[in-house]
Structures are given as structure tokens and as C-alpha cells.
Amino acid sequence: MLDLKRQNAYRRRYAREHPGWQDSGPIYEATVRRHLRPDTRLxxxxxxxxxxxxxxxxxxALAVGADPDLPSxxxxxxxxxxxxxxRAEALPFxxxxxxxxxxxxxxxxxxAPEQALAEIARLLVPGGRFVFLTPNAHSLPALLNRLLGRMARLQRWLVARLYGRVEADTFPVVYRANTPRTLRRLMQRAGLQCETLTFIGDPTYFAFNELLYRLSCWLEARIPQTMKVHLVGVGRRERQAPDPPPQP
Structure with missing residues (x-):
């Protein structure tokens, strides 16, 4: 089983073997911090x-959390x-x-990512930023996840068996805004200028043993940037956001 503790151990090893590499978490955090000020409303x-x-x-100055899951x-x-x-598609602010x-x-x-991005643009002041971390739908883990998503029961069993995640912490994925082209198009339509979009590799998702770790590292060195597993992006609210799309 590849639980988070073991996966992070492989990440530390990969970082030692590839100086300068960081996984998506620290890159996302650093990106968010670059846009913080003492008067920021987050x-x-x-x-x-x-x-x-x-x-x-x-x-x-203000931090607020939103989530559709009340128990969390x-x-x-x-x-x-x-x-x-x-829900991101209907935010009460x-x-x-x-x-x-x-x-x-x-x-x-x-x-409904178009509706969610329009809501985000509506909530931001002109010049405000939207910073996100999400999987790249063109990556091998996402492609496999989409395939397994057609067999929901098998997918839940594999996630629990291979990654040690309980069902309460596993939510369905649809990847409707998870390619660079789609993201840029939907953001522009919502009134968000895509300032940066960074591809981040991470070979540890299939590192269930030493052999698979080495094979994953070999593949990581050969796949194109556009197939790296994660995306970290920044969108900037334009001066005048367009009207939100109609509710479905």
C-alpha cells in the first residue's frame, strides 16, 4: 500500500536525487504567499x-473557508x-x-467549472488573484483515474487498497477544467486572465515498490511537460468581469 507517509518518503528521496525539484504542495504554497499582504481578504x-x-x-486581514462538506x-x-x-458554483458573498x-x-x-470560475471572478476585486492547484487531465494518473471512474465500485476499492484512503475523504472527479487549453479558455470567459500555469511532475503516484519507483522515475524523465501530473496556476481578475453564465 502506498499511504501518504510512504509516498512522502519517496518524494524526499526523489528530491535528493533531483536537486531543485519540489512537489506541487510547496510550489502552490509559495505561489499563494507571493500574493499575500497584511490587508488581504482571503x-x-x-x-x-x-x-x-x-x-x-x-x-x-480576513480569512474565510468554504466547502460543501459540512462534516469536514x-x-x-x-x-x-x-x-x-x-459550492463553488454558488458562493454566498x-x-x-x-x-x-x-x-x-x-x-x-x-x-460546472464555468459557473464556478464566474463566481470566483465576481468575488474578486479588480486585479485580485485566483491561485489554484489541480491535477493535469493529460497526466498518466489522471488518465487512469478517468478510466477507473467508469467502474466506480472498483475505483473505490483500489483507492482504499492501494492508497489507504477512506471513502469519506474520496470525492468523485470529472476533470472538466483540467487541461491547460480548457483552463485558459474558461478563465478568459469568466473574466480571469491566466497569468501563469506551471506543470509539476511527481513520479511517486505509482511507487508501490522499489522497481515501480525506478520505472516511474524513468518515465518522468521522458514524458513531455504537458503530461506532468499537477498544475499550479494564477488567474487575475480583469477590470470588468463579464456577466456570469446562466444557471443550469
Whole structure:
């Protein structure tokens, strides 16, 4: 089984063997921190039980968490953090309420990403940023996940068996905004200029043993950038956001 502890051990090993490499978590955190100021009003979408907002909530003027899963919000590790039960497609805040919106491991779950991105643009002040971390739908793990998604029962069994994740922490993925081309198109339509989009490799997802780790490293060195497993991006709210698309 490749639980998170073992996977992170492989990540540390890969970092030693490839100086300068970082996995997506630290890159995402550094990207978010670059856009923080003491007067920042921050909204973290899909905050769950904690996430990056745990580290940043006391560095900004306001931090708010939003998540559609009420049990996760009730178990949040920062009890003083303002939290709301909400979907990204319908956020209960006034327009231009935030300077920064963050979302890690959220976009891949959205069934209506165009509506969600329009909501994010609506909530941001002109010039505000949306920073996100999400899987790349062109990567091998995502392609396999999409294939298994057609066999939901088998997928749940494999995730529990191979990665040690309980069903309560596993949510369906649809990858409707998870290719660079689709992301840029949907962001532009929502009034968000895509400032940066970074491809980040990570060969540890199939590192169930030494042989598979070495094979994954061999593949990692040969696949194109466009097939790297994760995307970290920054969108900037344009001066005038377009009208949101009609509700489905």
C-alpha cells in the first residue's frame, strides 16, 4: 500500500536525487504567499478540515473557508476560522469581497467549472488573484483515474487498497477544467486572465515498490511537460468581469 507517509518518503528521496525539484504542495504554497499582504481578504475554496489556510489565516486581514462538506467544516483544525457550507458554483458573498481566492484539489471535482470560475471572478476585486492547484487531465494518473471512474465500485476499492484512503475523504472527479487549453479558455470567459500555469511532475503516484519507483522515475524523465501530473496556476481578475453564465 502506498499511504501518504510512504509516498512522502519517496518524494524526499526523489528530491535528493533531483536537486531543485519540489512537489506541487510547496510550489502552490509559495505561489499563494507571493500574493499575500497584511490587508488581504482571503477565501479558501474546498478548505475541508484545514489545508493551507491553517498556516495563513493569521497573516491576513480576513480569512474565510468554504466547502460543501459540512462534516469536514465541523472538524476544521482552526475552530476560529469563519466557515460556510457552499459550492463553488454558488458562493454566498457580495461581489468584490476578496483580494485572493485559493483552491487546492477543487477544480477536478467541479461539474460546472464555468459557473464556478464566474463566481470566483465576481468575488474578486479588480486585479485580485485566483491561485489554484489541480491535477493535469493529460497526466498518466489522471488518465487512469478517468478510466477507473467508469467502474466506480472498483475505483473505490483500489483507492482504499492501494492508497489507504477512506471513502469519506474520496470525492468523485470529472476533470472538466483540467487541461491547460480548457483552463485558459474558461478563465478568459469568466473574466480571469491566466497569468501563469506551471506543470509539476511527481513520479511517486505509482511507487508501490522499489522497481515501480525506478520505472516511474524513468518515465518522468521522458514524458513531455504537458503530461506532468499537477498544475499550479494564477488567474487575475480583469477590470470588468463579464456577466456570469446562466444557471443550469
Amino acid at each position: 477565501l479558501d475554496l474546498g478548505c475541508g478540515r484545514g489545508g493551507l489556510v491553517e498556516l495563513l489565516h493569521d497573516r491576513v 467544516l465541523r472538524e476544521h483544525r482552526v475552530p476560529s476560522l469563519p466557515r460556510v457550507v457552499a 457580495a461581489s468584490e469581497s476578496f483580494d485572493l481566492v485559493t483552491a487546492s484539489w477543487v477544480l477536478e471535482h467541479l461539474t
